[in-house]
Amino acid sequence: MLDVDVAIVGGGFGGSLLALVLRRAGLQVALIDRGRHPRFAIGESSTPIANLVLRDLCREYDLPRIAPLAKYGTWQATHPQLISGIKRGFSYFHHEAGQPFVADAEHSTELLVAASSSDQHSDTQWLRQDVDGFLFGEARAAGAICFEECDVGEIEASGVGHVFNVPMKHGHVENVPHEMHTRFVVDATGEGGFLAKQLRIENRTHELRTNSRAVFAHFADVTRWKRCMESRGLDTAEHPFDCDHAALHHAFDAGWMWQLRFNDETVSAGFVQDLNRGERPNFSASEEWDSWLYRYPSVGEQFANAKIVRPVGGLRSTGRLQRKLARAAGAWWAMLPNTAGFIDALHSSGIAHTLCGIERLARILIRSLGRDDLESRLREYERCVLGEVEMIDLLVSGCFAGLGDFRRFAAATMLYFAAATSYERARVASVGEFQPAFLLADDPAWLAVVRRMCVRLSEASVVGQFESELAEAIRPFNVVGLCNPALRNMYRHSALPECV
Ligand SMILES: Cc1cc2nc3c(=O)[nH]c(=O)nc-3n(C[C@H](O)[C@H](O)[C@H](O)COP(=O)(O)OP(=O)(O)OC[C@H]3O[C@@H](n4cnc5c(N)ncnc54)[C@H](O)[C@@H]3O)c2cc1C
Structure with a gap:
């Protein structure tokens, strides 16, 4: 009989990294995935927070082979065989339906926010x-x-102390035991929702404000957006970084698009539809894709020669992307954040949130597995993860509410950038094991600002008034000079001093 301390169900990057960390701390771990690597997965854009947490995990658990992945330069030098891409920041471009993209000297249809100040130190697309x-x-x-x-x-209690039977169903794979014993189960299955189904955990997705879906794939031969702009005589000289070396967003009336470019010149691209503004279209994924390109001709130009290269089977079309469960942990189990809840690809929060969850859960399991304080620490973990899901929902839904009015949308993004940059600084300043919750979700003052501003975003009829109120409200959290009209939407500096 195979006996382990922790059985992790789901071997994506989250489950795998947690398994690695727990092994470094000496725990016996099983890692079980229903798929086989390599396999396609979506969710590829990392952020400064993701890199900070990854760096710290590698320091805490001595992971020298993983540490280079925390920056583009060291990744390229150490693991060039793993395809990545440079991500210098976030870029956004506003489009009107049926019209080619236009830009002006005030950059009123553009927003670029730098996250790092050099390619070497930059974030990455994975x-x-x-x-x-x-x-x-x-x-x-x-x-x-x-x-x-x-x-x-x-999974059921084995009747021997706090041990659980994990029955294994192994299809055609050999040498798999029929059952294993474990003291703890981690659900890292993401939308697979393994424990939610077994434990009949209440689904609270209806509480979320964001309501979106996506159609996406990876493409070759996507013309760089910078080249498209320049070929139409639009000036990119004031961009603080190459706008394609970014999580590039095209913003529309009722949705948005992501583009993440990898070193092999393939591009992860997806259209996200705001379901609060319209029904899911009643046609095939490829017809939907073409209809977006038709409606936004400059994006259509970018994709004129594009070919799908991944996944096998072509475009993937989703239902509602959001999920939120009523529980994230119990006496003998816990979920990684992406299993307990997910909001949207906007703000690229998924990888960072998952890494924060791994850090928090690993410490609990390493210190408290088999001890009396395990349950109370897991309750705290649950509270934290679910609060973080609520914070992401507020920040993302605020931006969705601003779609169609780029000034309002750009102002709403400032809430996210204030949360992210304040979190980074609070984290670096924190002492010992205390870490702030992701995006300061557990800071009552910040939560109050975000809640209030999300209401004002829809209420304020004059956008200039909203911008002033927002600038005032985020002042205590504005550590990098956000909401500065003099910068005309071109933010060059937001990186932590130690990360530049
Ligand atoms: C459209 C979209 C775009 C996104 N874009 C971004 C982005 O740009 N940046 C970002 O940071 N995040 C993004 N995310 C979020 C990101 O995908 C997740 O945060 C990330 O995948 C979490 O990793 P994970 O390993 O926890 O889960 P997953 O990647 O979901 O892995 C789950 C694993 O569990 C396995 N599994 C499922 N069910 C079972 C089962 N019953 N038994 C055994 N194994 C099972 C699966 O095979 C898979 O290997 C995006 C998400 C979506 C949906």
């Missing part, structure tokens, strides 16, 4: 099939007992 497969292999090399193409059956 080709997830490479990164996830690498981390899964690293977990295995560190002694995690790894199973692929395995499903897990109904």
Whole structure:
């Protein structure tokens, strides 16, 4: 009988990295995925917070092979075989339906926010099939007992102390035990929702404000947006960084698009539809894709010669992207953040949130597994993760509410940038094991600002008035000079001094 301390169900990057960390701390770990690496996965754009947490995890658990992934330069020098991309910041461009993109000297249809000040120190786009497969292999090399193409059956108490039976269903794979014993179960299955189904956990998605869906794939031969702008005589000289070396967003009336460019010149691209403004269209994924390109001709120009290269099967079309569960942890189990809740790709918060969850949960399991304080620490973990999901929902839904009016949208993004940059600084200044919650979700003063501004965003009829109120409200959290009209939407400096 296989006996482990922790069984992790779901071997994406989150489950794999947690397995690796727990092994470094000496726990016996099993890692089980129903798929097989390498496989396509979406969610590829990292952020300064993600890199900060990844760096700290690598320091805390001595992970020298993973540490280079925390910056573009060291990643390229150490693991060039894992495909990545440069992400110098966030870029946004506003489009009117049926019209070519226009820009002006005030950059009233553009917003660029730098996250790092050089390519070497920059954030990265992760080709997830490479990164996830690498981390899964690293977990295995560190002694995690790894199973692929395995499903897990109904988990139940074994009757021996606090031990649980994990029945294994292994399809055609050999050498898989029929059952294992574990003291703890982590659900890292994301939308797979493994424990939610088993434990019949209440679904609270209806409480979320954001209501969106997506159609996406990876493409080759997507013309760079900078080239499209320049070929139309639009000036990019004042851009603080190459706008394609970014999480590039095109903003529309009832949705937005992401573009993440990798080093092999393939691009992850997806259209996100705001379901609060319209029904899901009643046609195929490729017809939907073409209709977006038709409606926004400058984006259509970018994709005129594009070909889908991943995933096998072509475009993926989703239902509502959001999920939120009533619970994130119990006496013998916990979910990683992306399993307990997910909002939207806007703000690229998923990887960073997952890393924050790994950091928090690993400390709890390493210190408290088998001890009396485990349950109370897990309750705190649950409170924190669910509060973070609420914060992301507020920040994202605020931006959705501003779609169609780029000044309002750009102002709403300032709430996210204030949260992210304040979190980074609070984290670096924090002492010992205390870490602020992701995006300051547990700071009552910040939560009050965000809630109030989300209401004002829709109420304020004059956008200039909203901008002034917002600038005033975020003042205590405005550590990088956001909401500065003199910068005309071109923000050059937001990186932490130690990360530039
Ligand atoms: C459209 C979209 C765009 C996104 N864009 C971004 C972005 O730009 N930046 C960002 O930071 N985040 C983004 N995200 C979020 C990001 O994808 C997640 O944060 C990230 O995937 C979390 O990783 P994970 O390993 O926890 O879960 P996942 O990547 O979801 O991995 C779950 C794993 O569990 C396995 N599994 C599922 N069910 C079972 C089961 N029953 N038994 C065994 N194994 C199972 C799956 O095979 C998979 O390997 C995006 C998400 C979506 C949906």
